[in-house]
Every structure is written in structure tokens, then in C-alpha cells.
Amino acid sequence: MYPCLSIEGYDDSSSGGSSPVSYRSGPSESDGSSSSNADEFCPDPYPSGSDSPSSSSFVRDGVDRTSFLTAASACVLDDIDSHRQRMLALLPAFSSPAGAGARAQPLSRWLSGFGVGWVLDMDASGLTGAAAERLPRREVGRRVRAWAQALGTMERVFRLRHRELTVKQVEALGELAAASPGAMLRLARAVAALESSPSKLLAALDVYAPVSEAFPVLGRMFSWGPSHPVSAAAGGTLAALVDATRSCGRDLRAFVRSHYPWRMPQGGEVHPCVGFWMGYFRCLLRNRISLCFVLGGSGDGDGEDAPPGAEGGFGLVTELISCLEAVLEEKSAALAFPGLRQVFMLNNTFAIVRRAVRSDLKLFLPPGWVRARDERMEGFIKGYMDVSWAPVVARLDDAGGTKASAVLRRRTANRLSVFYSALENAYSAQRCWKVPNPVLRGVLRKTVSGNVVPAYRRYLEDHPEVDVAVGRSAEELEQQLSDLFEG
Known part of the structure; x- marks a missing residue:
């Protein structure tokens, strides 16, 4: 009686049945969630100039360091030879006789050449003070990504070029290398100090990977022991990032419940939070190795401080999707009609599955995850039909044990008018x-017509004495029901 929903083009070991509904439908077949929310945590890797803050605190030595956070910086960061020439020109300032004051301006120029000169201001303004009001969440994310790329390129310059220098230049390079990563750690410490939030977790993971990879290489290259100031600072920063990441991981369920405004859409469409959170879960996997290592526990076997679902890091994503689904179901109780609640859950479950199977999230879904959502959606359709249309069709029954059926038996002549009244009430609300999603909408319309129209046609055939009013034929009823769910 009700359609069997399954994934088209998705191999799930426990799936079965067939359905015209495809979660791989093209972009024109919207699931109803906002694209801007969907891309909230998947921005372009480089910001536009219009998004950069214009405060004078980010201008030093006549150079606006935020101006380097542009698409053009991608080419500059890959130009190792250009950075080598800049390095050679700045090395005299880092020779032994030079003092810290004399090195401030060359260090600023060196970092600005990578587009990250603004890290020198992190201790003064950070990401949590007045600068936070000038830096939207997306700008913080852009800065973290620019910082990570700059640190990687800087490490390559030091690694590939220091062997070609004289002994004196190598000594100066060691001073430059110590000053540069030391300054770069300011952003990492600022990220670790942010208040717990979904954005902080992403930023901490983005920062953790380059710090854990680049600083050990630099330490071996320049023979920095564990007690060296840069090595010690890097170790402390990594520990702070791990603590921050695990703390945010423990808070994620609370974030799902409260971080996004839960104003319910009154038409039962997809809630904007679905695009927001599914995009966020995708970004968690952007640093899947760090996610696995950091959230997977310290390796001492107790697992006491690891967040729930942290086994391998990826179990957390599955649990968070389940948490999102549970919150959606809880919030659906605020909708006015039981049938509308079923439509709301159908729309949102479809959107969640569609976004999961059309992204790399599908690689981390447990066996049977998709099949379980297929069955859940079939249940939503059945529940919708039971509460919205079964009472309408029941008006045509000639027998039944309910009080309403007894009344209908005594008033056979009025049964059809009662059916028409119930039909119009249901139709006017559900239209x-x-x-x-047009495909899902078509499936739901077909299900309604497939249950209502045949029952109406049988009633007319069983009661030829009834005069059917103009516009009330079975074909015209089917056409009327094809206007449902337009919003």
C-alpha cells in the first residue's frame, strides 16, 4: 500500500526494494534546505578582499597584512624560490649581533610575505577580544587555513634551502626559524583559548595537524631539543589544542540542541539546521586523521577523557547525526497537526540521507544505516496516511464499529456529503x-491518490443511485489531489 523507499545508486548491504526516490538527484531537485546554511562550514579556501577587516591594527610597517589573504596568495605560497630570495635578504637582520628590536620589522616582513603577518598582533587582540567583533566566524576559518598553508610552505623553504647556505647564514636561519614558528604559535594558542563552540572544534583540528607535523620536522632540522623554547611552546600548544578539541567534542550534543535557532517551519519543510549541521559534520572529516587521533583517546587505555562516540573518531559523526534526528523529532511536536509532523520528519530525514550519501560522509556510515532511514521514511508515510487520510476514506465505509460509522449507517444519504466535507478540510490544510523535493513530493501525492481515489471510485460503483455533482468525478478528485504540498 505504501511505497518502499531505497537509495538509487547507493550500495548498502542491507538495503532492499526499489523506489523512484533518488538521494543522488541533481541540484535542481532541492531538498528544501538553505544552500547558504549548507555551505556554512565549507567556505572557499581563500577569502575575498571585501571580507577582510580594515582596522588599522592589522597594518604594520605600511603593509596591510590581511591583503595577502586573497586567491592570489595561493600562487605566492607555492613560489619557493621567491621566498628563498626574501629569506636571503632578511638573514643579515638575524645574525648574532642583531638584537630583538632590530629583528621585529624583518620578521613582520617575512611573515607578511606568507600572508600571515597579522599573527604578530594575536597576543594583543587575539580572537577573543575586541578583534573578535571585527572577525566573523568565516573570517576566523579563512585565517586558520591561510595560517596552515603558510606554516607548511615556511617549513618547506627552511627544509629545502638551508643546506645551500654558508655557516653564518645557517646560524642566522636558525634564529629566523625560531622566531617565525614562535610567532605562528600565537594563533594556535588563541584558537585553544576560544570559548567552546562548533567553530572552535573545526579551527582546533585545522591548527592541530600542521603544528604536530611541522614543528617536529623543524626541531630535527635545527637540532632543537625538548627544552628548546620553540619545542616546549609547541608541546604546550598541542596539549592545549587536544584539551580544547576534546572539550568541544563533549559539548557537541548540546550544541546540536541549542546552537542553531529552533524556530519551526510551519509548512513542514526541511529545517535550516539540517544544511548547517550536515555541512559541519562533513567538515569534521576534513581533518579525519586528527579527529581520529585526538578524539580517540590518549592511548593509555582508560578512555576516561575521550568524548562519547570517539572510537576511531568517526563514531562521533554517526552519533551526532542520530542526535540531530532525535532533536528534529522532539521539535516536531510543536507543529499543529499530527500529519504535518510526519511530513516534517519525512522531509528532514530525506534531506539528511541525501546529503550524507552525496558526500564523503557515506564512507563512514555503518552498515545498514541507509536501509534503516529508508524504513523510517516508509513509517513516516504510513503514519501520515493513517492520521491524515484514513479518517477521510473511513467516511465512505458502509460498515464499522465506531460511533461515526454507526451514524453513517443511519444516514446513508448524507455519507457522501460528509466525505466531501472531510476531504475539503484535509485538502485545504495540506495544500x-x-x-x-519534486521526486519525494510526487511519491507522496501518488500515495495519497492511490488510497483515496480507488476507495471513492468503488463507492460510486457500489452506489449507482447517487447523483455525483459536477466536478466530483474520480478523475477530477485525482487531479485535485495533485496540487498537494505546493506550500
Whole structure:
């Protein structure tokens, strides 16, 4: 009676059945969630100039260091030879006789050449003070990515070029190498000090990987022991990032419940939080190795401080999707009609699965995850039909044990008018409900017509004495029901 929903083009070991519904439908077949929210945590890797803050605190020595955070910086960061020439020109300032004051301006020029000169201001303004008001969340994310790319390129310059220098230049290079990563750690410490939030978790993971990879290489290259100031600072920063990441991981369920505004869409369409959080879960996997290592525990076997679902890091994503689904179901109780709640859950479950199987999230879903959502959606359709249309069709029954059926038996002549009244009430309300995806909308309309129209046609055939009013034929009823869920 009800359609069997399954993934088209998705191999799930426990799936079965067939359905015209495809979660791999093209971009024109919207699931109803906002694209801007969907891309909230998947921005372009380089910011536009219009997004950069213009405060004078980010201008030093006549250089606006935020101006380097542009798409053009991608080419500059890959130009190792250009950075080598800059390095050779700046090395005299880092020779032994030079003092810290004389090195401030060359260090600023060196970092600005990588587009990250603004890290020198991190201790003064950081990401949590007045600068936070000038830096939106996306700008913080852009800066973290620019910082990570700059640190990697800087490490390559030091690693590939220091063997070609004289002894005196190598000594100066060691001073430059100590000053540069030391300054770069300011952003990492600022990220670790942010208040717990979904954005902080992403930023901490983005920062953790380059720090854990680049600083040990630099330490071996320049023979920095564990007690060297840079090595000690890097170790302390990594520990702070691990603590921050695990703390945010423990808070994620609370974030899902409260971080996004939960104003319910009154047409039953996809809640904007679905695009927001599914995009966020995708970004968690952007640093999947760090996620696995940091959230997987310290390796001492107790697992006491690891967040729930941290086994391998990826179990957390599956649990968070389940948490999102549970919150959606809880919030659906605020909708006015039981049938609307079923439509709301159908829309949102479809959107969640569609976003999961069309992204790299599908690689980390447990066996049977998709099949379970297929069955859940079939249940939502059945529940919707039971509460919205079964009572309408029941008006045509000639027998039944309910009080309403007994009344209908005594008033056979009025049964059809009662059916028409119930039909119009259901139709007028549900025509304003929304099923944004056209394929899913078609399935739901077909299900309604497949249950209502045959029952109506049988009633007319069983009661030829009834005069059917103009516009009330079975074909016209089917056409009327095809307007449902337009919103």
C-alpha cells in the first residue's frame, strides 16, 4: 500500500526494494534546505578582499597584512624560490649581533610575505577580544587555513634551502626559524583559548595537524631539543589544542540542541539546521586523521577523557547525526497537526540521507544505516496516511464499529456529503504543506491518490443511485489531489 523507499545508486548491504526516490538527484531537485546554511562550514579556501577587516591594527610597517589573504596568495605560497630570495635578504637582520628590536620589522616582513603577518598582533587582540567583533566566524576559518598553508610552505623553504647556505647564514636561519614558528604559535594558542563552540572544534583540528607535523620536522632540522623554547611552546600548544578539541567534542550534543535557532517551519519543510549541521559534520572529516587521533583517546587505555562516540573518531559523526534526528523529532511536536509532523520528519530525514550519501560522509556510515532511514521514511508515510487520510476514506465505509460509522449507517444519504466535507478540510490544510523535493513530493501525492481515489471510485460503483455533482468525478478528485504540498 505504501511505497518502499531505497537509495538509487547507493550500495548498502542491507538495503532492499526499489523506489523512484533518488538521494543522488541533481541540484535542481532541492531538498528544501538553505544552500547558504549548507555551505556554512565549507567556505572557499581563500577569502575575498571585501571580507577582510580594515582596522588599522592589522597594518604594520605600511603593509596591510590581511591583503595577502586573497586567491592570489595561493600562487605566492607555492613560489619557493621567491621566498628563498626574501629569506636571503632578511638573514643579515638575524645574525648574532642583531638584537630583538632590530629583528621585529624583518620578521613582520617575512611573515607578511606568507600572508600571515597579522599573527604578530594575536597576543594583543587575539580572537577573543575586541578583534573578535571585527572577525566573523568565516573570517576566523579563512585565517586558520591561510595560517596552515603558510606554516607548511615556511617549513618547506627552511627544509629545502638551508643546506645551500654558508655557516653564518645557517646560524642566522636558525634564529629566523625560531622566531617565525614562535610567532605562528600565537594563533594556535588563541584558537585553544576560544570559548567552546562548533567553530572552535573545526579551527582546533585545522591548527592541530600542521603544528604536530611541522614543528617536529623543524626541531630535527635545527637540532632543537625538548627544552628548546620553540619545542616546549609547541608541546604546550598541542596539549592545549587536544584539551580544547576534546572539550568541544563533549559539548557537541548540546550544541546540536541549542546552537542553531529552533524556530519551526510551519509548512513542514526541511529545517535550516539540517544544511548547517550536515555541512559541519562533513567538515569534521576534513581533518579525519586528527579527529581520529585526538578524539580517540590518549592511548593509555582508560578512555576516561575521550568524548562519547570517539572510537576511531568517526563514531562521533554517526552519533551526532542520530542526535540531530532525535532533536528534529522532539521539535516536531510543536507543529499543529499530527500529519504535518510526519511530513516534517519525512522531509528532514530525506534531506539528511541525501546529503550524507552525496558526500564523503557515506564512507563512514555503518552498515545498514541507509536501509534503516529508508524504513523510517516508509513509517513516516504510513503514519501520515493513517492520521491524515484514513479518517477521510473511513467516511465512505458502509460498515464499522465506531460511533461515526454507526451514524453513517443511519444516514446513508448524507455519507457522501460528509466525505466531501472531510476531504475539503484535509485538502485545504495540506495544500499549504511543503515537500520541496519534486521526486519525494510526487511519491507522496501518488500515495495519497492511490488510497483515496480507488476507495471513492468503488463507492460510486457500489452506489449507482447517487447523483455525483459536477466536478466530483474520480478523475477530477485525482487531479485535485495533485496540487498537494505546493506550500
